[in-house]
Structures are given as structure tokens and as C-alpha cells.
Amino acid sequence: MPEQHNQTSDVESRSVRLQLARRCRVITEARWFALTVFAVILLNAALLGLETYSGLVEEWYRWIRLTEHGCLAVFTVEILLRLGAHADRPRDFVKDPWNLFDLAVVLCAFLPVVRENTTVLRLLRLARVLRTARFLPQLRIVLAAVARSLPGTLSFLLVGALLLYVYAMVGWVFFGRHDPEHYGSIGRAVLTLFLLMTLDGIGEAVHAGLEISRWSLVYYASYVLLASFVLVNVLIGVVITSLDEAREMEKEEAVQEGPHPDAQPEDRRQVLARITAARQALDDLERDLIS
Numbered sequence: 001m002p003e004q005h006n007q008t009s010d011v012e013s014r015s016v017r018l019q020l021a022r023r024c025r026v027i028t029e030a031r032w033f034a035l036t037v038f039a040v041i042l043l044n045a046a047l048l049g050l051e052t053y054s055g056l057v058e059e060w061y062r063w064i065r066l067t068e069h070g071c072l073a074v075f076t077v078e079i080l081l082r083l084g085a086h087a088d089r090p091r092d093f094v095k096d097p098w099n100l101f102d103l104a105v106v107l108c109a110f111l112p113v114v115r116e117n118t119t120v121l122r123l124l125r126l127a128r129v130l131r132t133a134r135f136l137p138q139l140r141i142v143l144a145a146v147a148r149s150l151p152g153t154l155s156f157l158l159v160g161a162l163l164l165y166v167y168a169m170v171g172w173v174f175f176g177r178h179d180p181e182h183y184g185s186i187g188r189a190v191l192t193l194f195l196l197m198t199l200d201g202i203g204e205a206v207h208a209g210l211e212i213s214r215w216s217l218v219y220y221a222s223y224v225l226l227a228s229f230v231l232v233n234v235l236i237g238v239v240i241t242s243l244d245e246a247r248e249m250e251k252e253e254a255v256q257e258g259p260h261p262d263a264q265p266e267d268r269r270q271v272l273a274r275i276t277a278a279r280q281a282l283d284d285l286e287r288d289l290i291s
Contacts, residue, residue: 017087018279024084037078038132044071045129048122068125072109075128079106102131145243156235163231164190167223174219178212196220197227 027033047068050056057064079102086093093099105127168189175183182192182205196202202224209216 148242
């Protein structure tokens with residue numbers, strides 16, 4: 001009897017979670033919900049910009065603070081609804097990095113240490129602006145591509161640093177005595193070459209180098225070819241490859257999650273109705289087995 005009672009309570013608890021998840025999912029998947037949260041995020045960003053004007057802050061301080069607290073309340077309700085939508089499958093909530101990011105941003109706003117530190121609180125409010133990526137698929141793809149390109153970018157930075165060091169040492173050897181302002185030390189030489197990587201002022205540098213030695217033309221030509229063309233094109237190639245991989249990942253996630261968000265509303269309602277009916281049938285079958 002105790003085991004049967006425990007099984008019955010487990011079934012009832014599961015049924016409650018399913019109903020809670022179903023109701024919250026109807027709200028979180030609604031278009032008006034996404035548009036509302038997106039508008040509040042933009043409003044929060046606008047408030048951050050207004051706070052840079054001291055005159056407006058002094059005049060509208062009360063209303064600005066009231067609006068800020070309203071935005072925080074909306075974000076809190078949003079994350080609670082998203083948690084409720086995953087009541088039947090909490091692991092899926094944790095698997096989504098955007099859910100963890102949203103949860104961290106909202107929870108930190110209630111920590112006593114954060115609320116008392118104005119600088120940290122403003123940085124935290126600034127982080128809320130990044131939440132727009134959740135509602136803009138193309139921006140989310142770009143951010144994912146940037147994250148995936150980090151390993152390749154680190155390799156690019158190492159190669160670039162090695163190239164800068166070698167050319168800086170060569171520049172110090174040839175131009176250090178005649179042009180100490182730009183090549184007087186390894187630090188000055190690296191800074192000069194780093195600025196020349198954008199090709200800004202390369203003409204003046206070449207003319208100044210020709211007054212010292214004709215070999216400076218070979219020096220600057222080879223540096224521009226390697227630093228400004230080869231390395232930059234390699235970096236662009238890494239980013240483009242990561243962008244394609246991020247798009248493929250987005251498509252795979254969309255297929256795994258079910259119907260595409262742009263699918264017809266009637267089709268989505270039919271699919272949701274079938275899923276709900278299947279879950280209800282499983283619950284009824286489990287009750288019959290227990291009884």
C-alpha cells in the first residue's frame with residue numbers, strides 16, 4: 001500500500017508539472033510575449049543611455065528608477081515563466097546557454113553586494129542588452145560564430161604576434177639609430193608596426209625609410225603583404241567558416257526542437273494538440289496500471 005500511494009503521488013506530481021509546463025509554454029511561445037520582452041530590453045538600454053545625462057537624471061530621477069524596477073520585474077516574471085515551461089523537463093532548461101545567461105543576469109540583480117555597487121549594477125544592466133540575441137536569430141548565429149572562431153583567432157593572434165616581433169626586431173636593427181621615435185626600442189617598433197597594419201601612414205613611413213636605406217622598401221612591402229593581406233584574409237576565412245558551422249548548428253537545433261518558429265500557427269497548434277493528447281493518454285495508462 002505505501003508503494004502504491006507513493007506511485008499515485010508521483011503520477012499526480014507529474015501531472016501537475018505537465019499542466020504547469022503546458023500553460024507556461026503557451027505564454028512563452030506566443031509572439032506577443034517575445035515582442036514584449038524585446039521591447040522591455042530596448043527600454044532598459046534606452047534608460048542606460050539617459051542616465052549619462054546628469055540633467056535628465058536629476059529631473060526625472062524618480063521616474064527613471066521606477067521604470068528600471070519595472071523592467072527588472074518583467075525580466076523576473078519572464079525567467080519564472082521560462083522555468084515553469086520546463087517544469088516537465090528541467091534538464092532542457094539547463095542545456096540552453098541562453099537560459100543560463102538570462103537566469104544569471106536576473107539573479108545577480110537581487111544579490112545584496114551587487115545592488116549596493118553602482119558600477120557592477122550598471123554593468124549588469126548593460127549585460128541585459130545582450131539578451132536581444134535570443135529574439136534575433138541572425139544575431140544569435142553571428143555570436144555563435146564569433147565564439148566558435150575563438151580557437152582559430154587565438155592561433156591567428158599568436159602568428160600575428162610572432163610576425164610583429166620579428167619585423168620589430170628587424171626595424172630596430174635598421175632604423176633604431178636614425179628613427180628612435182618609432183624604432184628606438186622593441187616596444188616602440190611593435191607599436192609602430194601595429195598601427196601600420198591598418199595601412200594608415202604607410203606612405204610617410206616608406207618615404208622616411210627610403211631616406212635611410214633603399215632596402216626599407218622591401219621591408220615595408222613584405223610586411224604589408226603578410227600582415228595586412230595574408231593574415232587578415234586568414235582571419236576572415238576563419239570567421240566565415242565558423243559562421244557556416246553556426247548556421248548548421250542552428251538548423252540542427254531547430255529540427256530537434258520541433259516545428260520551425262516561422263511555421264504556420266495552425267500547424268503548430270495541431271502538433272501541440274497531438275503532443276498534449278499523447279501525454280494525457282500516457283498519464284491515463286499509468287493510472288490504470290497503478291490502480
